[in-house]
Structure formats: C-alpha cells, structure tokens
Amino acid sequence: MKAEKSFPELEKEDGQTVQGNINRKPLRNSRKGLFLQKGYKTSSWALILLFLTIVLGMTIAVVLSAFGEEWYGTFLPQGYTIEWFIKAWQAYEVGEYFKITMGIVLTATVISLVLSIPTVYILARRDFPFKQALISFFQLPFTLPDLLYAIPVASIFYSIGLAETIPGLIIVNLIVGIPFSVFILLPYMESLDPRLEYAATSLGATKFKLFQRIVLPQVVPGITASAINIFIRMFNTFTIILLISGPKTQTLNVMVFSVLQGSGSQPPAMLNSLALTLMIPLLFFSFLSLWVSSFTQRRLGK
Amino acid sequence: MNQEVFAKKRDYLLLLPSLIPLLLLFVYPLLKGFVMTFQQPETAGLTLANYVEFFTNSNYYDTIWRTLYLVVPASIIELFIAFGITYFIREKMRGGGIIAGLTIFPLTLGSIIVDMAVIAFFKPTGWFNTTLINMGLIDEPFTLVYNYAGAFIALVILGTAFIASNLVGMMGTIDPNLERAARTLGASRWVTFKRVFWPLIRSNVLTVFALNLIMQIGVYSTAVIVGNPASETRTFVVVAFEEAMRNFNYNMANTVAIVMGITQLLVLSIVFAIRKRGYIGSASTFK
Amino acid sequence: MSQAVKKKNSTTILDSTRVEIRNLTKQFGSTTAVHNASLDIENGEFMTLLGPSGCGKTTILSMILGTLQPTSGEITFNGQPINKIDMSRRDIGMVFQNYALFPHMTVAQNIAFGLDMRKVSKSEKKKRVEEAIEMVQLNDLGNRFIKDLSGGQQQRVALARAIVIRPRVLLLDEPLSNLDAKLRKEMRTQLKKLHDELGITTIYVTHDQEEALSLSTKVTVMSNGIIQQIGTPKEIFGKPKNYFVANFIGYGNFLRGKLIDEQDGQFIFEADKDSVRLVVNHDKQHQVGDEVILTIKPEMLEIITDPKIGMNTLSGKITVSDYIGSATGYEVETKEGRTFKVNVLGLNPYAMGEEVRLYLDPAKLLIIDEE
C-alpha cells in the first residue's frame, strides 16, 4: 500500500474506473449484516426455546397428572405416586398387549419398509407415464379416513380367516405402512446421486447389492424418519384394527382406547396412567430407531 | 459425468411388492366405499343425493372451510417452526441433537397424549396461564382449550414434530460446499439461503409439507378432544364419524370421506405443481 | 497388439475383451456429442482418446460402460452387443471423471467394493486391497472416509477401485489429472506394468501427451464428436493427418500453400501469404499441385548461428521468450511478418529482440491436409 499513501487524493475516481461499475463492498462486516445475523440468531433461539418449553411443559404436565397425587390448582402436585400406573398396568395386562403390539407393529414396519423401498427407488429414478397418478394412488390409503375402507377390509379378513390373527393384523397394517413409507422416502431417494449407482453397477453390483451396499446406507436418515413415522401411524391405527382384532390379539392402542371410551367410574388418575402407557412403545421404538440409525451412520461415516 | 435414465421394463417389477398388497387389500374396499356414496341407506339404485346433500347443507359443506381454515394456517406455521429450528441446528452445533430430539419428541407421544398434554398445559389453570398471570402479564387466563386455539396448538405441535423429523435428514443431503461457494461469491447468509439452499431443498420440503397438510386434513382426535367439534373444529372426519357412528349413515360418511379425499388430492396436486417447477435431484456438487 | 499376443488363451472366458464400436452416435437433444464414430479396440489394447474439452470422450466411455444409451450405432464386446449384457456383468473397471466414490465407505471399503461383488475370499480381498492401496500410495489412509481426503487422494482411490478388480476392460477418464507430475509419472509406470501383466483392454482419456505416448498402443483423436485420426502414438505424433490433429497435439507452426515442384525427391513448397519457398521431404500421400499445409513442432525448429546454411532458413527477431521449466519457448517474428514458435531446451540462451535465423529442416517439416 505504499502507492496508496503517496496519492491519496486520486483514490475515488481511480478505484472506480479500474473496477468498472462493480459494487465493491468494503472488506469489513456491514452493520446491517451483523445486526441481521444477530437478529436471526436471537429469533431462532427464541423460537427454539419457546417451542421446546411448550413441548416440555406439556409433557411434564401430562406425566404429572398421571403420577401426581392430589394436584388441584397448585403449581405442582402435593405428592407423587406410581400406584395408579402400576394399577393400570396390572388391571389391563398392559405388558401382554405391549408384547403383542411390538410384535405386530415392528414386523409390519419392517415389511412395509422392505416392500416400499424398491418402489420408491423406481419412482425416484424413472420417469414413466402416469407416474404422478401412481404417486397419488399411493397416497390414498393414509389420507382417506380408514372408516371408508375398514369395514369391507374387515369382512374380507373374516371371510378368509385372517381376522383376529397376528398375521392378519400385520397384513392390515401394511395398508397404512406402505403408502406412508413410500411418501416419506421419496424425497430422500430423489436426493441421492445417481452417479454412485452407476459406479457400483459397473463394479459388478447386482440390483440387490446395489440396494444393500449403496442405496440403503445413503438413505439411512430417510429410512429412520420413515420407520418412526410409520411405526407411530400404525400404532395409532384404530378403527380397522379394532374391527379385525380379537380381544387378545389387539394392539395396546386399541385396548387403551376402548377402555378410555367406555370409561365410567374408574379414577381419572388411573385412566391417565393407562393412556400414558401408550407412550412407552412409541418412545421405545423411536429411541431404538434413532440409535440404530446413528449407529449405522457412524459406521457409515456420516 | 454423463448418465441418463433409461428404463428396462423389468425394473418396473420393483413397483409390484408394494402395489400388490395395496391392490389386494385396498382397492376393492375403496371401490365398495366409493359406490356407497352413490347410494342411500336402505334403498337400492344409484343417486347423487349424498353429494347434493353435502354441497347444499351448510352443516356439511362448511366442514371444507372449517377444515382448511384450521389446517392450512397451522401447516404453514408448522413448516416455519420446523424449518426454522432444523435449519438453525443443521450445522454441527452443540446441543443440536438434543434440540432436534425434543422437537421431534411429540411425534412419539402420539396425538391423544399430545391432546391431553395440551389441555393439561394450556387450560385456564394450567402452567401456561398461571405463569403468565404470576408474571403479571395478563389478568384473566386465555381460553386456549376446547376451541379453535386448542386444536390449533395441538396440530402445530404434532405437525412441527412430523415435519422436523423429516427435515433433519433432508438438510444433510445438501452439500455444504455449495453454500460455501455462494458465500464466497459475496452472498449473505440470507441470500445463500434464498438462492442456493432453498432451491435445492425446496422440492423435498414441499413433499413433506404436502404430506403433513393432507394428514392434518384428516385430523380427528385433536378436533374432538382439544377443539370444539360442534363448530370451530368441525372437520371432515368429525362429521364423517358422526354420520357413521351416531347416525349409522355410512353412505353419507363415505361421501364426506370422498370429498375430503378429493380436497386432499387437490391440495396435493397444487403443492406438486409448484414443486415440479423447481429443481428436483441430487444436491451434491456436480463434478 | 503385443499385449494381445502375450495373453493367456482360453476358450470360453477371455481374459480381456475386444471392444468394437460401430457408427456410434449420441445426441443430447439438439447437441450431437458423438457423431458416427467407429472404433475397434482389440483385446489387450491400450487405446487413448485424445481431444479437446467437450469433444465427446466421456460420452463414448459412458456408452461403453452402459450409463448412456447410444442414439444409434452399436457397441460389441467380443462380438456380443453390450445391451445384451447386464451392466454389472460387463466386467469393466472405470475411473469416472468425477470419481463417483462412495461417500459412506472408507477408502478400503471403496476399493474392496468390486471384490465384494466378485465374492473374492476374505484373505485374498485383504491382500489385493492392500496391494492396490500401496500401488496408489495411499498407505495409512485405508480407514479414512472419502470426504477426509484431498482431491488427488480421492482420484487415486478411484483408480485403485477400478484396477483392483482386474477387469476385462478398463475405462479411465482422466484418472491422473489431479496428481502432481512426479506422482503422475509413477502412476503411469504402475498402469503400464499392470497393463503389460494382465493385458486388460484399456480405454484411456487424457489431456497429457506424455501419458498418451508412453502408455498407449493406439491413440484416437477426436474433435466435436468426430473421430479425426486413429493410429499408433508414433503415427499420431509423428504424422498427424490433418490440421486439427497437428494443431491439437502441439504442432505450433503452420504454413498454408501449394506444392509447386519436385526436386531430388523433395517438394518445393510455396506459401500462399508471402510466397516463402521451402524445401520439404517427399511423402507418399501428396503430389505436386496439392494445396497443403506445412507444419513443424516448436522443438523441431532450430535457431542457428552457422551462416553457411542458407536453404530453408528464415531470419527474424525474438519477440517473446517464456521459460517453461525444462525449455524456453520463444516466438520469432520473421521479416515476412510470420510468427514461429520455437522451443529450446534449457534456460534463456537468447535475449529478447535478438536477431536470429530459423532453420526448417526439410526432413522435419510435415505435409498435412486441411481436413
């Protein structure tokens, strides 16, 4: 910058002509930028804090209502007890239903994923006539209320003897699981770089190996998101499951709902506790899949 | 590198594993349900009477607006919150995982518990109102349950969780080099977002948004438990269930369901039409 | 091909593949990336594709690999049309121009991928991966993920991944472009060794003449999707067929004109522009009266001081002098107003503005055609 010091008076015109009309920003942070940046950070944190406070507050409130003793109008309950929870657990054989439910829904989740992934792959990679229509078709089962098709489905299941059986419940869950999983996975699949697949195929990978070694590992986040979501959806499926389930081959959700709907004079705290048992499989599964996903991702170096 | 999509007929066989179960399990019942909308209880013959009834009786057709009025603003807000949070924590940030986990957490509670939780938290004597009152911000508690607001809050919590659960993974598919390139070319963070990040993730976000929207159009338990199912939150499914369960009019129930399905398809096609105009594909650096 | 002969023989399973390309055309919308190209690559051949950026080299490789469908024309492997062979069974090793490495695998996993597909035994796999890693000098990086590698390291992984499977066809799309000169030379040696040992049919895209020359058994020069010349390296570099090829491979000096006479087995050439006359050795393709181009490489032009040599010399002045490492490149402007490029080994023997005389050796001048 020696030159600069010797001819300070020339600066402006010169600077402009050399650079053409380009807008030169100074080599320094603009106030506005800093301000906006700060504003963005602050508002993001505010948003996060607000949202999470509500989520946590809600959750704690509802948990306390099940575990709190005599919580009337005070900020916190007078005391805590898990008596109601244990009572509800025992009275309704929650453990049994829990096992059955996990069996049904887990299996259905896995099958749904397995069946839908190839489809999603084709939907993402190929263009063909009526593709959009096909996608819309896939979307029908989970958008229409199950009321619309539950009764006919249930009659079919009863007439072929699949009703009130575990396989029957698994199969019927696929109506919910497959379409939903197709939809969630689609954007993930579309974001994959197709070049890697060509590389793999040229190295001798068969379709199966391609899926196993290249496609799947890369869509692990999508599969996780999909698994959690379809698990939750299947778990919450009510009408159709109620119609084809027997008293003992029922999902926890259906049992709890039936109890809550028919509830007469049982103590509210026990009913709250019973409702809360629904959280357990969901939480359990979510943590399981997040763990599996982070484990695989770690192994895959993401 | 050069590549192009050329399909072998055989590849389409891969559509079958998922199509067959649906065709077997779903199409016939669906058709049956659909035919029912052209029938009246206890009479034979096909008629449009159910649809005529739907579109002339405000008790029915109002559900369209009520549902959309509840769900569309909620979905948009959900998108903003979920996107805002996941975008903010997208880069490796301490606590990011926890924030993401907590945001998604309500999803794992399921809608009933969330509904119960919203009531517990937002009822006039709940923590929300008592805190505001104790802080001296308000004198009278807000009525935030058993009305539009209650259903809205519950929807927002669940929808945000759903959208976030998908966005977290999707944000990871955008090559950070592209953003860096934009920044070095002089783009501010906002412009980088607008011109690079958003166009690349746009189509995925829209898919998730559409999915969430159509799911929420089918909202039932929330509308009934935290909302006011007689008026403000009288959504499609509330009416459909009422028809089926209280009035035993399955024909009308299915009609409502079909109108709802068509509404969802319309919403979906709008979103997909928008989506199609943007970039769809891999967001890795194109070397 | 010497390599082809060396190959072991077998009846059903060939160790490498003969690739034939017949009237291959590829259009992307209105762009024609490859135009009616025909090319035979014998088994064991090392064919280099040369050509300017965007001339269709990658497109040809992609069609051989199977990631692109030809618009028309046919590619056969040992006589079998390739669209009859599943892509995963073509047994091709390819280094993609963009590497296309698997981001979710480590270096070793990337390299082992092709072996996994071939169900190679565990110990054998380990051995071969280690060998490959060593060959591309990535020792200690086996457990790294791709994103943690430098550009050149990534390129070497891509190379290792392609060769470790000892395929029957190797397609290498600028596999060494991101390596430094020394490493590039070493890789080149390794490639040559590998090719000599295994006789893999290889198609190689490069921008580096040295590579083309030292590796290939044949070279194809393309321009704009059209094949311009196919020949051995010596043919291509010593006897480019036309202006495009000559210009592309570095013949820097061109004189357009006519062969006006023949004397003592030599042509007399007269330039169009300034009627400069030059003597040039006879060749079989041309005869008196042809409109031709004379060309000579910068390093074949001599700057002479000996005043005795009078024929085929031009006087001029040094206008540009550019030290380019092993040699100095000069531009000499002759009195007629022509500029000649001359390369002289070593550093700066001549000064700017110095008057010099250029000698165009009749034996080193080449007669070529415009097209």
Added chain:
Amino acid sequence: MSQAVKKKNSTTILDSTRVEIRNLTKQFGSTTAVHNASLDIENGEFMTLLGPSGCGKTTILSMILGTLQPTSGEITFNGQPINKIDMSRRDIGMVFQNYALFPHMTVAQNIAFGLDMRKVSKSEKKKRVEEAIEMVQLNDLGNRFIKDLSGGQQQRVALARAIVIRPRVLLLDEPLSNLDAKLRKEMRTQLKKLHDELGITTIYVTHDQEEALSLSTKVTVMSNGIIQQIGTPKEIFGKPKNYFVANFIGYGNFLRGKLIDEQDGQFIFEADKDSVRLVVNHDKQHQVGDEVILTIKPEMLEIITDPKIGMNTLSGKITVSDYIGSATGYEVETKEGRTFKVNVLGLNPYAMGEEVRLYLDPAKLLIIDEE
C-alpha cells in the same frame, strides 16, 4: 511485485488484498495437514502453491477462504484478521477443486451469481457474463444446466464464476486440470491478462510446472504441510533449496557426496558411493567440507560425441528410451552403476544399448542440501 505497483490506488476501497499467513497450523484429528506455515502474499501477487498430492494446498486455500478454521495461527487481509470479516465480504473468487457449481442453475446463472450479489446493473451483468463465457470458450452453453456439461466445461464454468466478479483475491485450486493442453494454454493466457489488468492477488494451486512458471510472480513449494521454499519461479526452478524441492520440480539426477576441494573458483565434489569426482561451479552458500547433493535436470545433461571433452564426463549405456512428445527421455547406466536421466529434444536419436558419454556441465550442476 510488478503488478502491485501497477495497481490503481485508493484508501478505503482496496483493489486487491494483501494476504498474510502467520504460523498457520491445521489439524484434522491426528493428521496435521498444514504445519506452522507462514506466507506473505502482497497485493497483486500471483502466488503458486506447488506440492505433492495431499500436502495441504487445498487446506490452506480453504482456511483463507474461511471454510476451515485454523487450529492455530492467523490469516490477515490487509492486516485485518479474517475471522473478523464475514465470509461474504472477503471478496474472494474461488475455483473449488470439486467445482461446487450450483446444480439448480444454468451456466449463465452460475456465472452471474456473484454479480447478482454485488448488485451490478442488468446490462452490465449481461455484458460481463457474456464476456466471461466467451473467455472460457463456452459460447452457446449459457443456458445449459451443469449436469449437461462435460467435465472440462464444468471446470471452465467454475473458473468463469470466480473471475467474473473481479474479486480482490482469487483462489484457484487446480482450475485447469481437466482441460486439454491447448485450451489450458489459452486459459493461462487469459488468466495472465486478467491478472495483469486488474492486479488481483491470486493464489494458485497447480500441478503443471509450465503453468506455475508462466503465471506466477512467486512460487511456494510445500511438502507434508510444511513450506519448503518460497521464491520467484526462476529461483525455485533454477535454484531449488533442498532435495525435496529439486526432486519435486523435476531434477532427476542426484549425487550425494562432499565438497572436497576448491580450484579456480570451482568446487571438487566427490560422491559418497563410488567416489566419482566432478567439478562444479562455486556458489555462495556452500564451502569445502560440506556434505551436499549435486543435482542436474535431465534436459541439462548432454550426450556428447566429441571425445575431446574429458572432464565431468561419464560413460554409459542407454538402457531406457522413451519418446514423450517433444523430447525423448533416456536412461543411461554408467559404468559405476549409476542411472542418469537424460532428455533430448526430438525423436530417438540414440538407440537402445548404445554406448554414450554424458557431460555434466559444471555451470549446470547445482549444489543443494538434503533438507
């Protein structure tokens, strides 16, 4: 720097930037990619980074760019620590080694991106984008999407995108590696012109010595994250400081030994291995008794026929002969069992096995240190 002086001046608005790097270290886990590097790049300087693959060049650029945080050390722009300047305000044009082109934009949109950020008027923008497209010879491809381009075309888009904004610092990471020799030369000329006109501080990573020599005002040679030598191109190529630099830039022949005597302003050198004695010109850094390495480039070694020259000659036999385009590379094995690399312009003057004599000109032999 000549360019620095040429630059126009201004007080608040600087036309280009002086980049100073102080004790810069970057570690990735246990790997040290850059080790305690210090480097001054004056404004208007054209600095080339040379070094083997994986030596830390891209890492240094990334830290200057701001996409990587140094583990320790500091980088300043005109004296201001860069972490105080927002990335978008550093006014850097960068060609990423992997291009990082925006896949959702056309070529023209990619190139225009930086101009949009600078709120350049529409007409000006159009003009400049067109100029840039023309400069990188991508005419007619302005409306293509990136994935529809060839590798070299993509690289040129990356280059155009970086220079069209006329930034104050240009970081070019092997920007021409995927281009053919001719195009590369043309791009080089364009870059040089641009640099001469605008005086943009440029840091350039290349593997091509010719590029380094013809473009740079300074060259930095690195190895394993450590800076080995900084100097003008002539210094680097003419007087490499140590064995690594010499070897890397192409000095192919090394003799380890000792300066045992001084005579007529010349040293007498004795090789350790075989006690070969050579005369070598005096230099200021060394003195009798030093353990040194003598080195000479293959193209500086002469094969002589004149039997009169006896001093500094070695007899041997040609064992390898390799035509590499403009020259032929030989390896000559001397009677002492040493192998010398010799480059001779032109095609094959000597036959394999031929007995020749090598002359090591005392003026062309270079004395360097091991480290």
Added chain:
Amino acid sequence: ACGGGAEESGGSDDPTTLTIYSVAGGDEYYNDIVIPMFEEETGGKYNVEYGRGTPQEIINKIKTQGDNGTIDVVITGLDGLPLGINDGLWEQLLPEYSEEVHADEWNEIGSAYKESFDGYGAPVTTGSGGPILVYNKDKIDNPPTTYAELKDWISENPGKFTYPAVPSSGPARGFFFGLAQSLGEDFNDPQSLDETWTYLEDIGETIDNYPTKTSDSFDLLYEGAVDIIPHTPFWFANLVATDTVPPNIGAVALEDTKQIIDSHFYVMLKDLPDDRKAAALEFLEFATSKEVQSQGYAVGFLPANGEASPELLEEEYVETYNHYQEGVMPEFKDGETIYVPEDNWVLFPNLEATNESYSLWEQNIQAK
C-alpha cells in the same frame, strides 16, 4: 391363542372360548369380578375372552364378521341395545330363556325394560345417570338444589359453572335430560324442548367452552376454575371411595327433577352354534343370578336383580362396599343399602331421541 372362538370350541378337552365384549365400560365389575367368578365356578371349562369397544364399533364388528362371528355375549348400555335390535343382532331372551336370565327376579326398573326392549336384553345394573351437582365447599355454603336456583346462582357467579359436552359425557346427559324433566318437557321429543334450550342458552352465555370428557370437568372443579359441575350419584361415590376427590368437594341432589336411569344389559348374539349358545346361556344364568349381581354393590352397580342385596356380597367385597357406601349421598341410601328412591326415577329417552338431542345440543348450544 390367536384364533377365533369358533374353531377352538369343538374339542372336548380344550376349554370352550367364550367371547364377551363390553360396550358400556364397567371393567371393574365385569372383567374384575364377574368373569373371574364365572371361570372359577365352571372350573376351567370355559376360557373367557373379554374385549371392549364402543357400541357402534362392536356392532360394526359383528356385522363384518358375518358368518364367522366370534362374539357370544355383549354387555351394552342403552345405546347399543336398541342398535343391535334394529340390526337384528341379538337373540330375544324373553320369554324363551326367561328362566336362565332370572327374569322373574328383576326389579321394578328391570321389569320396565321388558316392555321397552321386547325382552332382548337382560339388565345388569339399573343405576342413576344423574343429575346431581358437585360443588366446591370452600366457595359455596348453600349450593343450589334446583335447576331454578342453579340458574340464579350462575347469573350471580358467571363462569363458575360448566358441564361437559352432552354427546360425550354421561353426567352431562343426566343434567340435560334432568333439566327437561324438571321443566316438564318430553325428552323423547327433542324438537319440543323449547324451555330446555332457552335455559341452556342462557347459562351458555357464561360458559366459555364445554370440556370433552367428564374427567376434564372434574379437573376444572378441583382446580377452582369452576365451582359447580353436574354429575351422577354413584359414579361420584365411586370416586370418593377411591380417595380421588379432594375433601373440599361436596355433592347435592337436584330436587326438582328425577334421576334418569342408565342401565347395562347382557345380550346374546343371535344364531350362535349350539355349543357356544349353551356356554353363553350358562354365563347369562350365572351372571344374572342374585349372588353374582349382588357383587355389583361393591363397585356401585345397582343390581337389576331385585333379590340381590349387600348381604350376599362375597367376603372380599364386604370391606370395599362398606367403604364405598360411606361416600354415597344420603338421598341414595336406604340404611346400608344404596338405591335409587322409588318414584324418583324415569327411564332414559329412546335412542333416536337421544341422538337427535345430541345434534340439537351441538347446533344450539355448543356451536354458539
């Protein structure tokens, strides 16, 4: 374990599966008391499966099952019974099986149903569906005891009274029908209930929202958000018995109306295969006997069998009952025996009227 009952009932060694669904709730009686007693009594001959659902759901389920039905007995309230009759799902019990269901022992209310439901169901319990008022003793010394007083009280204490949504809450129904009853209107003709609607609209002015579930209205009361809510006497007593009612909460009866009787019935599915029918009848006979019915006292289920009495309580339930009946309001006790006073009850309206009332309430009141 996952098969339907039909297939498994054939074998003589395997216990016959008897599938019972309750669509009226009451797990604490049916599932916890009756079924275990029955299983014990029959000594492993039957394997009873107990399921739950809403009437509509289970009726749909029965219909979808068609010929492959698995359900034998349904326990239903006043909504499911007529629904199933309309759809022809239930077997008519009277007169054919009157012996088995102890029809001659039914009490006054139970007998009243013989007529209104053509003998399709065997009543189990004939309790009260309200109304009573539950209030906060800390805030109110003299709670209103009539609908008129209540209205006055509400106008003096706006916002301090609420009731849950009528379609989804039993106590709210009792409150609603009790109101019509007190105003002398015929709740079997919902269109004629002008005064009832006026009353509800008036008090509706002060009610921000109607909680969906009964338990939500409790919470509002317990927390002090409101001071009075409507309820039903025996349910409230049940809550008192389980110690989940804070001490400051009291209950009063509404004197200017009658208790609306809410009942549960056993029904048997029509056209059961013989073996299952035999099983179902054995169950019905057992469950309607005075011995078993008496156990209902333990959980506040007033037996429909007129010969049942607290004296017949099994040992283990005596304590429970004693504890329970302490919480029952004196109006509903005859000495140690809980009851609904004679002449102080009316039967619940019929199904059509009930459903129509729900819709009208939603339109006239909740939607406002």
